[in-house]
Amino acid sequence: MTVQSAYQEEQQRLTESLQDIHAQLQAIGPRYKGDDFTEQMLDLQQEERRLRLEISKKEPYFGRIDFQELPAGEQKPLYIGKAGVAKQGGNELLVIDWRAPVASIFYSFTCGEAPAAYDSPDGEITGYVHLKRNFMIRQGEIVRLVDSYVRGQEEGSVTDEFLLYRLGENKDNKLRDIVSTIQGEQDRIIRADRGKALFIQGVAGSGKTTVALHRIAFLLYQYADRMRAERMIIFAPNRMFLDYISGVLPELGVGDIQQTTFNDWSIELLDNTVKLSDPSLSMAYWFEEHRTAEEIEHASGRFKGSLAFKAVIDERIADFEKRIVPAASFVPIDGLELPAEQMREWYETDYGEETLMKKRDRLVSRIRRWFESELKLKGVADKKIRAKALAKFNSFTKKIPAYSSTELYGSLFHGKLAAASVPKRIAADTAERLKRGEAAAEDLAPLAYLQLELFGLPKQAFDHIVIDEAQDYSPFQLEVLRRCQRTASMTVLGDLQQGIHAYAGVQKWSELIELFEEEQIGFYELNRSYRSTMEIIEFANKILGGMTGAVKPAVPVFRSGDAVVTKKVSNGIWLASIEASVREMQAKGEYETISVIGRTALECERIYENLIDRGLEASLVQSKQPAYGGGLSVVPVYLSKGLEFDAVLIADAGDEAYAPLDARLLYVGCTRALHKLMLLYRGNLTSLIGE
């Protein structure tokens, strides 16, 4: 078949499919607004269907695979799209959902005559692939059609043409879905078994964030009967990042997923009983000046995030629990005694798996019930005796300790119960902060842990947890989240090479992995980088040489672009050179998002003000920002993590800005660029880049 006739045939099918979809949409009646529960449920189902059809209306499908099931099936064309659609009034499938088992062939098939296979609920199905076709459909028209495989034709494979086209596009201020070009290595992660803690180490730009979001969509589809969107949660590093990724799930037809930061989530769990002290102060401490390896190693965040500190807290909890059951009997009046052993028995046998404070409260209620019924049984009517007995009851139960999480936590740092193993400097700082009703980010994991132990999780346990930028998590943070699940089902992703928050995060994945049983763990590596051109990746890989630990260079997709430029400028013309470089990038007219990445927030303010004074429209990204608006932005390097820009200008890559310890920061900055990377420097070029 010629390309022309294939195109005509496909356009004809597309038009018919769209007509069918439109007809189905029109047939959907108005929304139900009444109180009938069954009608409400039906309305929800109808609404979901409407949403699926709306998604399909834009681009019904992006791929076709002609598959012949072995041993004796017929060759059938299968059209793959973002949402599955059945033909109006029938069961025949117009479009197969990309998450359906058979659709996995579209992603995993790597060409060749050998049979392909996919896992179905009935076991493995094998068959021959006769055709793999990619489409790009816009406004009801096929604007691109590429056959990446035709059985029997030995022409050179053009497998990546579609991918390259997509990667070459400009980006706005939001991350997008990648359903049409998911790569085999990514697909394996997306479809991995739900009952695991999946750890993904992926180089910058390897699609970790994107893959984790697609995995959520897959899990909700595949395990619709067991997993619910409202019991899933995504943890991201900051609110700006949350805004940046907020478009992907709705594009995939998934709503209602809680997306938060560990800080916000913990404060809510603690019922707002503490305020978070300004995180920008901590950022300023760690990033506005150079810090030594020693300072990082002995940071209070590392201590408080460690399992050793968790052991200190466990000891405190155990001690609290010991004191809940009174050691002495309760004697409200002469001749009436509630023995300590009886109270212990109630506590130990009757209250099962309840949380500590619940067990404590139940014990107090039980003692009260015993006290009231015994007085009644004994017929104690004398008012004076009763009042005396009641006073005894009150003073007895008052001695049964009750704590809020912050009180119990605070007891570790000051007073006669202060824990000896907490370094003095850390104890003094923390006590001071707690006195003000504040907690630092590093206090939140221990506080949240205490809250869970004392009061439990107020909502249902999570079916699935996604943790992005997990290299910045401490073992204690992950332990807290692990406790919010009945069984481990997590996607934990990050890149140790981008671990710029070493004062709080981990240096090896094993620090987090060891929290799980061996059979619960899955570990994947993604080494191909999809974000940047070959030139940018090769340049950034050089910086890895300056890092300690096992580093892995990113493998580029064969997408070539401009050479990376480094340019020495004198201090006197530095700001003017930044402006000129930005104008040069803008003049090209090719980039939608341009970022000037500075080393510190102070430096960024100077750059930003100069750009504004010189008449350029720009935005300054700051740590408390809820959203990133796109266009031209000035960003401190430590806030650029996770984001990406068509063009990046590193404002100063001199050796004063980037010392040898700053390799990770510079690596993060450079790997934000998709198509263009330029570095200015004052004085000497940082040794991290070399010649």
Ligand SMILES: Nc1ncnc2c1ncn2[C@@H]1O[C@H](COP(=O)(O)OP(=O)(O)OP(=O)(O)O)[C@@H](O)[C@H]1O
């Ligand atoms: N299979 C793919 N097809 C098309 N684009 C892709 C694919 N995989 C990743 N990308 C693109 O690569 C870019 C990087 O993706 P993403 O931000 O998810 O990577 P990451 O590994 O989380 O990056 P980082 O760690 O550097 O923040 C995004 O623009 C994403 O759309």
